[in-house]
Amino acid sequence: MRQNRRKIAGILVLVFLMLGMLGGCQKQTAPADTAQKQQDSDAWMETEEETEEYFDVSDAKEDTRDYSKYEEKKVTNQDAYQTDPVPEGQQQPVEPENAVIDEKTTWTCYLSVSCSTVLDNMEDLKEGKETVVPANGIIYSRSAVTFNPGESVYDILYRTMKESGIHLDAAFTPGYNSYYIRGINNLYEQDCGDPSGWSYCVNGWYPNYGCSRYAVQDGDEIQWNYTCDGGSDLGRNW
Numbered sequence: 001m002r003q004n005r006r007k008i009a010g011i012l013v014l015v016f017l018m019l020g021m022l023g024g025c026q027k028q029t030a031p032a033d034t035a036q037k038q039q040d041s042d043a044w045m046e047t048e049e050e051t052e053e054y055f056d057v058s059d060a061k062e063d064t065r066d067y068s069k070y071e072e073k074k075v076t077n078q079d080a081y082q083t084d085p086v087p088e089g090q091q092q093p094v095e096p097e098n099a100v101i102d103e104k105t106t107w108t109c110y111l112s113v114s115c116s117t118v119l120d121n122m123e124d125l126k127e128g129k130e131t132v133v134p135a136n137g138i139i140y141s142r143s144a145v146t147f148n149p150g151e152s153v154y155d156i157l158y159r160t161m162k163e164s165g166i167h168l169d170a171a172f173t174p175g176y177n178s179y180y181i182r183g184i185n186n187l188y189e190q191d192c193g194d195p196s197g198w199s200y201c202v203n204g205w206y207p208n209y210g211c212s213r214y215a216v217q218d219g220d221e222i223q224w225n226y227t228c229d230g231g232s233d234l235g236r237n238w
Helices: 002-051 116-120 153-164
Strands: 107-114 138-147 168-173 178-184 197-202 221-227
Touching: 107 153, 116 221, 138 153, 153 168, 153 178, 153 197, 153 221, 178 197, 178 221
Parallel strands: 107 221
Antiparallel strands: 107 138, 168 178, 197 221
């Protein structure tokens, strides 16, 4: 009986010893396993760093793709001063800053100023303006005027009105690179309706650019006419 108990006790001690040894092995191998996992993780990070690419602007190539089809285009044939192409056969504009005046030469042109269109639209004339409209509509009768080559329509109008004692109100408009005539003989734009105002005509053509840009030629016929209907009553076609 005692002998059996000793055998059982010995077996139990042996079992506990074996369990203790197994537990110790697991504790000893755990750090190695963790280290291996950390090593694997570090290896992955190193791989990522080695394969990462950086963009160097010095190596960039020019983008040759055409994006113009996506852009809104505004097609225009106008010049820098919003002037449409001048009709064939008519005089091209000359910028005032580029004009060369030949003071040694004298030419002659013909000038007249009329507001006869107002006579047919007196009901639209502003109150009090009746006194500035001549009975025949002629403010300045057609007369020969001498000038120097290189002078503009504005130059000739300004000098002639000043010499004749006729009121003239003009303002320079940078957007059109020209003087704009607001009033002659105290008859102003919009005095006879909203679309009323002054227009100039040279040799039967109403230029589509400002009077400071028209270089007068020898023998030119210059007319300043007042319109009550945006030019349609003068036969202006623009």
